[in-house]
Amino acid sequence: MRVMEIEIKNILTSWESSLVRYGKIDSWNYSENLTTLGRYLRSNESTLEEHYLIKYIRDSIIGVNFNVKSVLKAIQKLMNLEAVKEKELTSMLVKMDGNRVVLNGQDVRFKKETEKIFKEKLKFKKGMLLRNFDIETEAPHDSKKVRRIVEKRMCQAYHRMHKKDEGYKTSNREKYWMDRATAFQLYNIGQKEKARNTRRGESTHWKWKKDPITHELVLKKKMGYKNEEAAQKAIAQWQINHPYDSREITAYKCNYCNKWHIGHRSKFLNHPSIDSMIPQMQACC
Numbered sequence: 001m002r003v004m005e006i007e008i009k010n011i012l013t014s015w016e017s018s019l020v021r022y023g024k025i026d027s028w029n030y031s032e033n034l035t036t037l038g039r040y041l042r043s044n045e046s047t048l049e050e051h052y053l054i055k056y057i058r059d060s061i062i063g064v065n066f067n068v069k070s071v072l073k074a075i076q077k078l079m080n081l082e083a084v085k086e087k088e089l090t091s092m093l094v095k096m097d098g099n100r101v102v103l104n105g106q107d108v109r110f111k112k113e114t115e116k117i118f119k120e121k122l123k124f125k126k127g128m129l130l131r132n133f134d135i136e137t138e139a140p141h142d143s144k145k146v147r148r149i150v151e152k153r154m155c156q157a158y159h160r161m162h163k164k165d166e167g168y169k170t171s172n173r174e175k176y177w178m179d180r181a182t183a184f185q186l187y188n189i190g191q192k193e194k195a196r197n198t199r200r201g202e203s204t205h206w207k208w209k210k211d212p213i214t215h216e217l218v219l220k221k222k223m224g225y226k227n228e229e230a231a232q233k234a235i236a237q238w239q240i241n242h243p244y245d246s247r248e249i250t251a252y253k254c255n256y257c258n259k260w261h262i263g264h265r266s267k268f269l270n271h272p273s274i275d276s277m278i279p280q281m282q283a284c285c
Contacts (some may be wrong), residue, residue, distance in 0.1 A: 008040050009082065012057070016075045023068050025061050034058060053078045106184045111212075113157045117150065117185055118213045131213070134190035136224050136257040137205075147186065154181040190221035205256040207263070224259035225251075231260040238262065 011033045018026040037058045041051060053074050060066040060074075107114070118131040124145065125133070135143040155178045162168055192206065195218065206219035225231040231251035238249060248265045 005040060005045070007036060008054075009079075011036060012075050012078060015057075015061070016072065016079070019068055019072045019075070034062070047081075050078060050081060053081075106181065109161070110154070110157060110181060110184065113153060114185065114188060114212060117153060117189070118211075120149075122146070131189050131211070132191055132193065134221050134257075135186060136190065136221060136259060146189075147182075150185050150189070151182045154178065154185055157181070187223065192219040195219045205254050205261070221257075222254075222261040222263065224254070224257060224261065226259065228253070228260055231262050234262050 015025055015033075018024065037054060040046070041055055041058070044051075046054065057071055057074050057078070060071045118129070120130040121127045122130055122133065122145075125142065130146065130149070133142075133146050135146055138146075158174075158178050158181050162174070168174065191209075191211070193211070193214075193216070205221055207222050208217060209220040210216065211218045223234070225234060228251055235249055235251060239245070249262060250265050251260055251262050253259070254261050
């Protein structure tokens with residue numbers, strides 16, 4: 001669910017006011033406003049109903065003698081649809097960060113689905129917990145099965161949450177957000193448990209994090225990048241998002257999954273690599 005661009009909303013608000021007061025469209029920035037509406041229609045960022053309403057409004061006012069009441073009614077209907085979407089988004093508020101509104105992230109929206117997936121067991125892996133399955137390092141055939149399981153769970157969850165939304169399944173945006181939800185859970189899974197006293201060493205496949213179900217410290221897989229260039233882009237984005245982080249962050253190729261990771265340079269250069277500890281960790285799981 002995406003709210004209308006503020007520029008489009010301002011144009012429609014201005015036209016609504018002009019029609020109510022003078023019975024005509026204000027000529028100020030008339031051509032520029034029509035161009036802006038045309039760009040917005042081509043971007044396919046609106047629902048099907050919104051698209052037709054905006055198109056009707058734009059096409060009507062181009063004419064010399066258009067039906068003022070009909071156009072005004074279309075604008076008001078469009079603004080009412082927008083008000084409903086904004087109200088639904090506001091209901092998703094988590095907190096206020098100063099004067100900035102912070103919306104729920106996927107970890108909040110899909111918390112229940114995460115808990116269900118983390119408790120699920122894989123029959124074809126002899127009852128292995130799904131949360132411990134690392135799709136980056138397991139056999140491709142098994143990884144494909146787990147991807148399908150997670151995709152099914154998340155698409156069902158997204159459908160339950162949004163099936164009553166205005167304009168649901170009228171554009172490709174729904175598939176995009178379902179893919180995002182699936183990718184979120186695929187990133188969540190993949191961890192080593194009961195590894196509290198194990199050292200990670202430098203440049204490893206894992207990082208320390210709390211299990212959202214048991215709340216115990218576990219080793220979670222890091223985000224994998226297909227090449228060094230992608231990893232360097234991730235570093236650049238990290239530095240933008242964390243301007244006050246003075247520690248050096250580097251990209252490196254992982255010997256365990258053959259992908260690239262990013263991380264802060266370790267101060268413990270002589271610590272053994274975690275790869276050599278994997279048999280011991282698996283034995284205690």
